[in-house]
Structures are given as structure tokens and as C-alpha cells.
Amino acid sequence: MHGPGHSHAPMDEDVLRSREGVRAVVQSLVVLLITAGAQGAVFFWSGSVALLADLIHNVGDALTAVPVGVAFLLHSKRAEKWAGMAVVAAILVSGLIAGYEAISRFISPEPVTHLPAVALAGVLGYVGNRWVSLIRLRAGEKINSPALIADGEHARADAIVSLGVVATAAVVAVGLPVADPIIGLLITVGILRITWQSWALVRA
């Protein structure tokens, strides 16, 4: 689900020094937030915890652009560190909420409804992440930034994670509702792993 090198690394500052880099970072942020917002609406509607975990992952990825943006605007390394820690804390808390929700569905199962909408939200997650991956890879190659290219590859991997939500909707539809908390928990483990990696980076 998350290959090696998949981390919520703070954006490279050199990336933000170029107009092309800033544009790619801002566009990625907007696309991921819109994707997660639409997925959030479907979550409230359907109660799918797999979808909840995926959208939390997408918000987390969107937020990783914030610390360096803050450092860039305030010209402060200290501000970047604090913003980075705040983002890691926010991702950790939301990851724990996703895990808690998934585990409570094992104990007291609740039906997942509106399965076509859940599948569509997964497709949206796929499309959003693929789009972000293209934005980052294109800009990364143009300004020759390994950091941006790595983030582009990260988004490409996350597109596959979103397909897990489509698979969940299909498996629940054929009569195995336990697929929802199982996939929700798997995606949560991925979120917690990248939270840990981000923490290691911010702390350094």
C-alpha cells in the first residue's frame, strides 16, 4: 500500500523558490482538498470507514505543503518546525480517529449505505491523486527537483490506495460488510506509518 520512500515529507524549500514549484504545490493543495471535501460529503452519507481513512490520508497529504509555505512567508525555520509539528499532530489525531472508527465497526457493525456513491468517491480519490501526481511530476521534471518528483510518485501510490475504497464498495455490495472496517484499518495503518516518518523528518 505504501512503498518505501512514501512519506509525508515537508516540501523542499528550493521547490518553493521557483514560480513553477509554488504553482505545483498550490495546485496540489487545492486538488487534494477538493477531493477530500467531496469524499467527506459521501462519508457522512454512507458511513464507510474505508472512505473516512482515505479522505483523512488525502487531507494529511494536502497539509504537508503548509509548513514550508509558512517558512516561506515568514522567512523562519523555527516557524516551519512548529508548523510541521502541528501538521504531524493533526495527522496523528485524525489517523487515530479513523482507527477508532474502524475498530468500533468490528465490535458493533453498522451498515454501509449508498455503495455506488462510495465507489464514486474512491474513483474521485484515484483521479484526484493521479492529477496531483501529474502536476508534481511535470513541474518536478521542469525545475529538476527530486523532492517534487518524489511527491509525484507518492501521489501515484496514493491513487492505488483510493482504488481500495472502490474495491471495498464492491465487496460490501456482494454481501461482506466486514470489508469496510478491514480496508479502513489497513489504510489507517498506512496513515500512522507515514505520520511516524513525517515526525522523524520534522524532529530532525
Ligand SMILES: [Zn+2]
Ligand atoms: Zn500519502
